[in-house]
Amino acid sequence: MPIPDSFLQRLQGVVGPKRFSTGISNLTLHSKDESFHAPHLPDAVAWPKSTGEVSQLVRICNEGKIPVTPWGAGTSLEGNPIPVKGGLVIDLQQMNKILEIREDDLQVDVQAGVVFKDLNKKLKQYGLFFPPDPGASATIGGMVANNASGIRAIKYGATKDLIQQLTVVLADGEIIRPGTLSFKTSSGLDLCRLFAGSEGILGIITEITLRLTGIPPEFLSAVVSFATAKEASSTISQIIRSGLSPAALEFIGKDAVRLINKYTEEFNFPEAPLVFVEFHGTNREGMAADLELVREICEENGASRFEAGIGRQARAKLWDARYNLHDFILREYPGLEPMAIDTAVPISKLPKIVAFAEELCKERGIIGYIFGHAGSGNIHMPMMGNPNDKATWAVLEEINHKLVAFAISLGGTATGEHGVGIGKMQYMELEHGNSLKVMKKIKKLLDPRGILNPGKMF
Amino acid sequence: MPIPDSFLQRLQGVVGPKRFSTGISNLTLHSKDESFHAPHLPDAVAWPKSTGEVSQLVRICNEGKIPVTPWGAGTSLEGNPIPVKGGLVIDLQQMNKILEIREDDLQVDVQAGVVFKDLNKKLKQYGLFFPPDPGASATIGGMVANNASGIRAIKYGATKDLIQQLTVVLADGEIIRPGTLSFKTSSGLDLCRLFAGSEGILGIITEITLRLTGIPPEFLSAVVSFATAKEASSTISQIIRSGLSPAALEFIGKDAVRLINKYTEEFNFPEAPLVFVEFHGTNREGMAADLELVREICEENGASRFEAGIGRQARAKLWDARYNLHDFILREYPGLEPMAIDTAVPISKLPKIVAFAEELCKERGIIGYIFGHAGSGNIHMPMMGNPNDKATWAVLEEINHKLVAFAISLGGTATGEHGVGIGKMQYMELEHGNSLKVMKKIKKLLDPRGILNPGKMF
Known part of the structure; x- marks a missing residue:
């Protein structure tokens, strides 16, 4: 049901006409995030500048039972801010x-x-x-x-x-x-x-x-290559177990390494699974000793190449490459869209889930780019496909489903960091069991008319 | 209202007669914690051995609207497990x-x-x-x-x-x-x-x-004396600000130092405010460099004595002394009881609250032993008195009240780590404002008959 005119006027009255829109271009901009989930137009967008204005907007929406979806930068990956029930989007970017x-x-x-x-x-x-x-x-x-x-x-x-x-x-x-x-x-x-x-x-x-x-005065990084994803992920698990405290411990699968080599000028890594490890601290010698321990663990696990002593600039480029990985994948497949998997497991289960993901992709003939914040058990795997090619898309969905269900069966979670949004709603009962009832009760308690970001989480 | 006999029988039926008691000695043992708050007898105590038994007990209590208070070791300091409404105490010590x-x-x-x-x-x-x-x-x-x-x-x-x-x-x-x-x-x-x-x-x-x-392989500690509490607390605030990451950063006021000297054989510190600092890590040289930075900050703040290089055994004794401080205070005043203050403030406000506490005690002629986990802004101050000496006890209560209210006015909290229990209930509105309404709603939602630890928190 669209927002009645009388309410549109009252809502516009809160922020004024310059910070309120029902124009199609603004509605379209607020109809989707960066996920593969289907867009949905809101009826209106408001750009409040204060908590007081947000309060007034929400009060009016509550009175009119109008759906309200808060909006940040629209960079979510699970449809979290898609206004699936229409209504008002409250865009907070002017706050x-x-x-x-x-x-x-x-x-x-x-x-x-x-x-x-x-x-x-x-x-x-x-x-x-x-x-x-x-x-x-x-x-x-x-x-x-x-x-x-x-x-x-x-x-x-x-x-x-x-x-x-x-x-x-x-x-x-x-x-x-x-x-x-x-x-x-x-x-x-x-x-x-x-x-x-x-x-x-x-x-x-x-x-x-x-x-x-405080910004740590010292950084120390290393890039380590392994023959197999199993060796790489076992190493990560052991580094955590050793009591070391890295600031980052990333896994990058073989296919993703190939894309980094292709789309950056600086890097030409062996085409094999990579582990990035980084320490932050105040004392270079102490960190070097920690890194030496990492080297020992890597070598025990058959690391084929251990590159330490990366300078500040190279390190920045390395992280840029890691951050741009998602873009590299998009560039590799013009016209296709990504389905991003985000799941996390207890650290000892990392080798298992990586192996499972690799096997699934191999079996179904899908290229999945496995990487992630593996030191915290968090694995991502974007897969590319054409949403209009129903058969292939269904395979991606099946892989997504199997991987998430497997993660939960290992004591893990449906989402490590992307949130539930639309994409992970279906796993809430599997993951949370009857705790879900308590979550739903709290939702009902705090939002009895169901106006706040409806159609999300559960 | 005491538990009706029929319910007593059903409750006893869950755990059997050996793990159920209505005897006065067991009731008395479960009538008070280690705080100064007035004891209150429960009607019965049960010692379940499984979650299933707890569930059965609670289900019966819910049916009969019987108060249920869970019990750990009874070491709380704010009356948290005192069964102020009687009913059943569920003692979990056999789980x-x-x-x-x-x-x-x-x-x-x-x-x-x-x-x-x-x-x-x-x-x-x-x-x-x-x-x-x-x-x-x-x-x-x-x-x-x-x-x-x-x-x-x-x-x-x-x-x-x-x-x-x-x-x-x-x-x-x-x-x-x-x-x-x-x-x-x-x-x-x-x-x-x-x-x-x-x-x-x-x-x-x-x-x-x-x-x-993982247990850190290396420890490095130092004990630093200052002429005034102001200098000591400013130093602590600056150490945190410097980006160092100590594992402990404790403040011990002058009077408390005197008691450590008196009741231990090992220590004879200058009778002046003390700061203990400790680092945990994997590399001794790195930690030594961090400690050197601490020394510089301490000296800039007029530290009169900096003792580092404390061995493993002396360190253990030091922590024992810190932990036994509460006992030393009790030993110093046979027949009197402690009123323990626990509050915490943003780290920059530490010197302010320490000065405020010192002044209050001086003004009212009360000895308050100020110490605490000052690196996290957490200050304790046990004061001794006779609860039957109404006039003095009222002064202790007034100091407690003023200190907590001052902490909250500085952006702090009524309790850093002892919990709300009975003692801090009166500050919940002051600290939480209308968030308290939401807390109360959630309580009502999850415990509609009000059986769970009634008379606590709010």
Whole structure:
């Protein structure tokens, strides 16, 4: 049901005509994220500039039972912000102020629309940074809503672990500020971590106080090649087990390595599974000793090549290549679309899931680019296909399904960092069992009219 | 209202007569924790051995609207497990099995009644440990319910940060298992962190899967004396700000130092505020360089004495002394009882709250022993008094109140690690504002008959 005119007028009245649109180009821009999920147009888009405006918008939508979907940068990979029931999209990108940097407390207050790359650029002059890095140009609000993590979660934690305080607009328009500015607390129920990762279905997060980290003065990286994915993933599992604390520990499958060689000028790796490992710290000698331990573990596992002593510039290029991998895959297959798999397992199960993924692809004749934040058990596998080629697309869907179900059977999760959105809804019961009933009850409690990002999570 | 006989019989039927008691000595043992809060007898105590038995007990209590209070080791400091409404105490100390150690995943499954010291003793042979350490002989279940943290939270996180999965008995007896064995997840609402720290008011936690850490091969500690508490606390704030990552950073006020000198044979510190700092790592040289940086910061802040190079044995004694501080205080005042203050502030506010506490005590002529996990902004201050001396006790209460209110006004929290229990209920509105309404709604949702640890938190 489209938004009635009287409500459209009231909603527009909140933000004014310049920050409100029902024009098709704006609706189209807010109809899809970066996933393979089908787009759906909202009825209207509003660009509030304050928590107060968000509150007014949500209050009106609640009155009219109008679906409300919050929007960050639209970089999600599971359809998380697609307004599948139409209604109003609240685009938070104009709430992009860094409100206060309290360097002595290692904290920053931001509006939800701040892009995390802009935040880290600004924080650099204070010698600080916010560690989670989803790769894409996500907003902090989107990262909080999806509990984004990325390559450095293994050392610094995911977004959820670094939230001090939130400002949240509830379904009835009420504004709450759960959390504390203290590092430690045992006070009351942890609402921050209930709203974080809730993908907008419980409330709209408009401001966030994040805990920051000092930029480590020293980095030390190594790139290691292995003959097989099994050897590479076993090595990763053993590095974690050894008690070392790498800041990043990435796995890149053979096919993905081939694309890095092809699309970068700098690199010409052996066409074999790669492991990137990186340490952050204050003391180069200590880190070098840690890296030496890594070398021993790699060699015991049959590493064919161990390249350490990578300079600052080469390291930056290496991470660029890692981040651009998704783009390289798209460039390799013009006209095709990716179906990205995101799943995570306990670290000892990494070799199993990698082997399972490889076998599945081989069996079905599909090229799946396996890579991921393997040090935290998180595996991605984009597969390319034409959504209109129903037969092939069905095979991709089947592989996706089998891999996620296998991950859950290993004690893992349907999604390591992309969130549930549309794509992972079907696995919620398998993963959570009767805990799902409690989640649904909480949703119903906090959003009794079901207006907040409807059609998502469950 | 006492438990009706028919219900007593049914409850006893679940666990059998040997694990059920209405005898006064057992009731008395379960009427108080280690806090100054008034005891209250339950009507009965049951010692279940399995989650199934807990479920049956809770189901019967729910039917009869009988208050149920879960019990760990009774070492809480805010009256958290005092059965203020009578009813049934479920003592989980016979659920004390370490169910499975998965060393390759750095995980352990335990029953709630496992004592954390026993767990760490067992884990030692695997080279692993569970970092949070509340000092007292708490059970893991109690630590989860109160989000215990202790000295090492600054590096390794609090209990809540290290939970993979929980088994929880809900108010109606249903058993859920929220969480995942994967390190990373973005799947669904975070029920683990909702139940953790909920002090038994939302459900009874019976089993826990914890994330573990490899025992660091190297330790490096230093003890630093300062002329004033202001200098000591400013130094701590600057060490954190510098980007160093100590595993512990403790503050011990002048009066507490005096007691350590008096009650230990090993130590004879200058009678002045002390800072303990400790690093954990794999490489001694790197850690020594970090400690050198600490020394520079300390000297810039006027440290009068910097003692590094403490051996393994002296270090152990040092931590023993720190842990025994509470006992030393009790020994110093036979016949008096402690009122322990626990509060935490953003790290830059540490000098302010320490100065405020010192002034308050001076002004009112009370000896308060200030110390705490200052690196995480967490300050404790036990004060001694006779609860029957109403006038003095009222002064202690006033100081407690002023200090907590001041901490909250600085952006801090009413409780850093002891939990809300009875003692901090009065501050919940001040600290959480209208977020408290949401907490209360969730309580009502999950425990509609109000049987779970009633009279606590809010």
